Amino acid sequence: MKKILLLVLLLTNAAVLAQPGQSEFQPVTEIPASEQLPSAPLVIAAYAFVWLAFMVYVWMMWRKLGKVEQELNHLSTQVLKRRV
Amino acid sequence: MRKAAVPLFALAGFIFLTAPFIIVRAPYESTMGLVQKIFYFHMPPAMLMLLSAIFCGVVSAIFIIRRRPFYDWMAYAAAELTVLYGAMAMVTGPLWARKAWGVWWVWDPRLTMSFLLWMIFVSYLLLRRYGGSGSEMLAAGLAVFGMATSPFVYLSVNIWRTIHPLTTVVPTLPVDFAFPLWYAFVGFLLMYIALMMLRISIERQRTMLDQLYLESEE
Numbered sequence: 001m002k003k004i005l006l007l008v009l010l011l012t013n014a015a016v017l018a019q020p021g022q023s024e025f026q027p028v029t030e031i032p033a034s035e036q037l038p039s040a041p042l043v044i045a046a047y048a049f050v051w052l053a054f055m056v057y058v059w060m061m062w063r064k065l066g067k068v069e070q071e072l073n074h075l076s077t078q079v080l081k082r083r084v
Numbered sequence: 085m086r087k088a089a090v091p092l093f094a095l096a097g098f099i100f101l102t103a104p105f106i107i108v109r110a111p112y113e114s115t116m117g118l119v120q121k122i123f124y125f126h127m128p129p130a131m132l133m134l135l136s137a138i139f140c141g142v143v144s145a146i147f148i149i150r151r152r153p154f155y156d157w158m159a160y161a162a163a164e165l166t167v168l169y170g171a172m173a174m175v176t177g178p179l180w181a182r183k184a185w186g187v188w189w190v191w192d193p194r195l196t197m198s199f200l201l202w203m204i205f206v207s208y209l210l211l212r213r214y215g216g217s218g219s220e221m222l223a224a225g226l227a228v229f230g231m232a233t234s235p236f237v238y239l240s241v242n243i244w245r246t247i248h249p250l251t252t253v254v255p256t257l258p259v260d261f262a263f264p265l266w267y268a269f270v271g272f273l274l275m276y277i278a279l280m281m282l283r284i285s286i287e288r289q290r291t292m293l294d295q296l297y298l299e300s301e302e
Contacts (some may be wrong), residue, residue, distance in 0.1 A: 039102055039118035039183055046122040046176040047104065050129070054100075054275060058093075059284050068289040077298045082300070 089285075092278035099271030103264070120181045124179040128272040130173035130198070134234045136166040136276070140208075141231020144224035152282075153291055156220050159227055161283035163208045164275065165276055166230075168201035181239040184245060187287060193240040194248040201237050207260050 103124070113120035131282070140162035147155035178188040189195065204226065211223045241250050257265065287291075 006161045037183055041117055042179045042183055043121050047125055049179075050125050050172050051100070051177050053168060053172055056247070057279065058282075061279065061286065065282065065286050068286060068293060070287055072293050072296065075293065075300060079296055079300050 087280040089278040092281070096274035096278060099267065099274065100161065103268045103271055105265055107264045111260050115300075116152050116184050119180055119183040121215050122176050124268045126173060126176040126180060127265060129169040129176070130152055130270040132197075132272055132276055133169040133202070134167055134238055136162050137205065137227075138229045138231050139232045140205070141229075141234075144227035144231075148221065148224050148228075153287075156224070157284045157287035157291075158280070159224060160212060160220075160287060163205050163212075163223075163227060164283060165279055167203040167209060168279075169276070170198070170205065171271070174199065174202060179294045182222070182259060190247065192248055193244040194237070194246050197233070197237045197240050201230060201233050204233065253298060292297050 089222065107121055107124045110121070110124075112118065140159050143155045143162065144159040146152075147159055181190070182188050208223050208226050208230065211219050211226065215222060240246065241248050253263070
């Protein structure tokens with residue numbers, strides 16, 4: 001088994017080494033479509049981030065406000081009871 | 085103040101819902117194409133970050149002189165919104181730059197100074213959060229420093245050589261580009277005012293809470 005693996009490894013190396021090196025760069029006027037960075041995901045990500053940031057911030061603020069109001073009501077009733 | 089913020093939230097929400105339809109109808113920019121449409125959600129928060137930093141500095145300066153808590157509440161709210169809008173500008177910017185410039189980020193004067201301004205206001209919030217009592221005065225001083233930085237951020241593209249578009253781009257925009265931009269800007273501005281009102285009401289309630297705690301201890 002080891003011998004087979006070694007043979008496969010050697011053959012793979014030989015196949016790689018047998019390929020000729022790049023001797024020149026060939027110019028093209030346009031970059032292939034597969035190489036181009038698509039714009040749509042970037043645009044969608046930008047808009048989604050803004051929406052998400054607003055939603056998270058508003059949610060945090062409403063939660064904070066609710067907590068403070070709850071604490072305020074609780075404490076004000078306690079203070080009133082003590083006064084009475 | 086909280087109730088008054090609700091219609092503003094509704095109006096801003098309507099603008100944010102309809103803005104993409106208006107932006108889609110806007111023409112493509114000749115060299116950047118589709119990715120330029122990030123501009124409509126990049127420039128308004130970036131501009132409001134600068135205006136918010138200036139507003140925070142002004143109310144902080146008034147707070148230092150007059151010592152009235154209302155100015156401090158406004159400054160705290162403005163600092164938080166500067167960080168929020170700054171984060172939006174600093175995330176949408178690299179998404180646009182990746183396609184337009186081929187890189188996510190460059191240490192160019194506009195980008196670097198915007199980042200520094202944003203960091204100043206992050207420091208403000210950290211100081212308020214962990215600075216303990218008396219930190220509001222220190223933070224107010226920091227906000228004045230941040231305000232002084234804002235004009236340099238805006239003018240940096242005209243002063244230094246940079247790859248960021250100049251300040252002349254927005255005033256000379258053709259109507260087809262300008263309308264969606266200012267429509268989105270109104271949405272961001274209304275949202276800013278609504279969030280500011282909400283944030284101030286939280287600070288007011290917190291102050292009342294502190295007073296009640298003091299009363300209950302006595």
